[in-house]
Amino acid sequence: MPIETIEVDDDQVARILTVREGHFQDMKAREVAPGKLTKTLSGFANGDGGELYVGIDEKDGQFTWNGFVDEEAANGHLQIFEELFPLGEGFRYEFLANERNAGLVLHVIVLRSASIRKASDGVVYLRRSAQSLPLRSEDQIRRLERDKGITTFEGETVNSPLDTITNSEISLTFMLDAFPLNEPERWMRMQRVIVSDKPTVAGLLLYSDLPQADLPKRSSVKLYRYKTADAEGRRETLDGQPFTIEGPLYNQIKDALYLTTKLVESVGKLGDTGITPISYPPETLHEIITNALIHRDYGLADDVHIRVFDNRIEIESPGRLAGHVSPQNILDERFARNGNIVRLINKFPDAPNKDVGEGLNTAFDAMKKLQLKNPEITELDHSVLVNIKHEKLASPEQMIMEYLETHAEITNRIVRELSGIGSENKVKNIFNRLMRSGQIERVPEKKGNLSAYRRVQG
Structure with a gap:
């Protein structure tokens, strides 16, 4: 498949040359051996993705454009790149050309890979800051496999007596309620939470009383x-001693939600009528706490941490996002690190993950309905941090005007999506107020269901 050549203007060239090498970018001269560059591609694919520019010289911290003479001059690079990192499998290759600068720069866009990618030397690399670090130990590779969801700790067996899960209070209560005709041990073997006559991690988390x-x-x-x-x-x-919440996963989720809610109710906020308790949408707390417990990496020796501040709640879950999921696509993509836990806890009465795959969307929608800002999701080195701020969104009017700073027009539907306002008529009234104040106007050629609005044209 031919590689496309893209013409870029001088402004785009300037932006490329002012990029600094870091976690998501790398710049290399065309003379660098292709095999060495595969370490960078491996590091990006195994990490969070990134972009590599080949044909950029660097001297004294300054980058200059010095590309390949033509497409054929880059064949040595492309052959080894496509052998290890095929086009279309999370890798995109293109040439960048500019009439003022000599040669073609090879631009490689790498997405976060769901599988482990090795460089040409057979070593697995992981991008951290501006370096592609080799992972040589078995523990490092296993850690990466779990991060990507290739393997999961939930299936590991534990040297504990079987009756820890077959004769526990929660397992007997659950079995009588859900599967009254099944013997616990037989059913658990079928569900692969008993393997080689030992309970698995998933089995203990779900069916052990402690x-x-x-x-x-x-x-x-x-x-x-x-x-x-x-x-x-x-x-x-720190106010008092931290709570430690233990027990089977089903109970733990309910207890964590209850205690967090009670703790939040003790937080006061000064308003026009004095100090009033602050509140968060219960759906948001439920979904994010549930996600933190059922999708965490149980291979990491750490707990889930819930921190209630005066103006926010932080929920930190051990392990990075699994597979190809990132903070940017988490509302659209699905990947379960602990598939057995997700599936089996859904069989409990009033399952905490009843809307499988839609939990975070529900959490975000609930915040919008209360005119609160969306939760912020940050991926740290060994954990995922969700920050739920008790911070109001901008007014709908301000939101519309800010949107029109970067877009030509806005519609009723877009405002409802941005603000969480459910009523078309409410949004129409906001548009009417902004038109009366002379800030926006209708787009003349768009009427009825296609109606759109823009800033008043000078």
Whole structure:
């Protein structure tokens, strides 16, 4: 398949040459051996994705354009790249040309890969900051496999007696309620939570009355209250002792939600009528806490941490996002690290993940309905942090005007999506107010269901 050549203007060239090498970008001269460059591509694919520009010289911290003479001059690079990183499998190759600069720059766009990608030397690399670091130990590779969801700790067996899960209170209650004609042990073997006559991690988490006894330091929830709005909680702002929430996963989710809600109710906010309790949508807390517990990496010896601040709630879950999921696409993509846990906890009465695959969308929609800002999802080195701020969205009027700073027009549907307002008529009234104040006008040729609005043309 031929590689496309894209003409870029001088402004685009300037932007490329001012890019600094980092976690998501790398710049290399065309003389660099293709095999060496595959380390960068491996690092990007195994990490969070990134972009590589080949044909950029660097001297004293300054980048200059010095591309390939023509497409054929880059064949050596493309052959080895496509052998290891085929076009269309999360890799895109294109040449960039500019009439003022000599040669073609090879631009490689790498998406986060769901599989592990090796460089030409057979080594797996992982991008961290501006380096592609080799992963040589078995533990490092296993850690990456779990991050990508290729393997999962939930299927590991644990040297515990079978009756820890077959004769527990929760398992007997669950079986009588859900499958009254089944014997627990037979059913659990069929569900692969008993393997080689041992319970698996998933089996203990779901059906042991106290999985923390067999899975210490990796299956509890820690709940904190910090009396501050600072960026970080400190010992002097910690209110009392942290709660430790234990028990089977089904109970743990319910207890964590209940205790977090109670703790939030103790937080006051000064308003026009004095100090009033703040509140968060229960759907948001439910979905994000549920996700934190059922999708976490149980192979990491850490707990789920819930921190209640004066102006926000932080929920930190061990393990990075699995597979190809990223903070940018998490509302659209689905990938379950712990597939057995997700499937089996859904069989419990009033399952915490009843809307499988839609939980986070529900959480975001609930925030919008209360005119609160969307939760922020950040991927850290070994965990995922969700920040739920008690911070109002901009007014609908301000939101419309800010949108029109970067877009030519806006519609009723777009406003409802941005603001969470459910009524078309409410949005029409907002448009009418903005038109009366002389800030926007209708797009003349668009009427009825196609109606759109724009800034008043000067």
